[in-house]
Amino acid sequence: MNAYEYYRALNPEISKKDYKTYIEKYKNSQDEKEDLKKFYNNMKGDMKGLLEHIIASENCDIPRFIEFFNNCFKDGSLKKNAKFDQTKEKIRLLPDEKVEAKAEKQKIKEAKANRAAAEQAKSGGSIADLEQMILAKRDNAFGGFLNYMENKYGGAENKKRKNL
Numbered sequence: 001m002n003a004y005e006y007y008r009a010l011n012p013e014i015s016k017k018d019y020k021t022y023i024e025k026y027k028n029s030q031d032e033k034e035d036l037k038k039f040y041n042n043m044k045g046d047m048k049g050l051l052e053h054i055i056a057s058e059n060c061d062i063p064r065f066i067e068f069f070n071n072c073f074k075d076g077s078l079k080k081n082a083k084f085d086q087t088k089e090k091i092r093l094l095p096d097e098k099v100e101a102k103a104e105k106q107k108i109k110e111a112k113a114n115r116a117a118a119e120q121a122k123s124g125g126s127i128a129d130l131e132q133m134i135l136a137k138r139d140n141a142f143g144g145f146l147n148y149m150e151n152k153y154g155g156a157e158n159k160k161r162k163n164l
Contacts, residue, residue: 023056036068037078045083051094059093 001009026032032054039053050065051057057065066088072078 026056033068036065037072040069040072040078040084045081045087047084047087047091050091052092057094062091 035054039050043049043053051059051061054061054065069078069084069088073080
């Protein structure tokens with residue numbers, strides 16, 4: 001067994017389905033609630049980076065998170081501070097991943113098109129261009145041969161004699 005096989009035996013590859021299943025279980029779970037409380041205590045009530053610190057959070061989760069914190073303040077599991085009230089309306093929103101994904105796909109598509117164009121230019125272009133190059137080379141080769149023979153064996157002098 002090589003090192004990679006050993007690693008994969010210990011750590012199986014994670015699929016999209018595995019990720020989605022985990023996220024479904026995580027949201028509204030006890031683990032998420034503990035993470036929210038840890039965030040609140042570590043940041044001393046500053047909510048600006050909330051979405052960046054809680055796994056799989058989305059912009060639409062903000063009202064749910066604020067409600068969770070308010071319930072914790074009511075039941076006494078968290079102590080409310082002024083920083084919370086100052087920053088709960090200033091939570092940084094996450095960028096729209098769908099827009100980013102489309103932009104990234106467009107960049108990849110353009111890069112592929114540019115590479116293809118560069119390869120085509122490098123290789124001489126299209127099939128029609130290649131055909132023209134082959135025909136031109138053949139004509140030049142044959143014409144070059146005739147010119148060589150005329151020059152070597154006096155083709156130009158023979159033309160003068162015929163004209164006289």
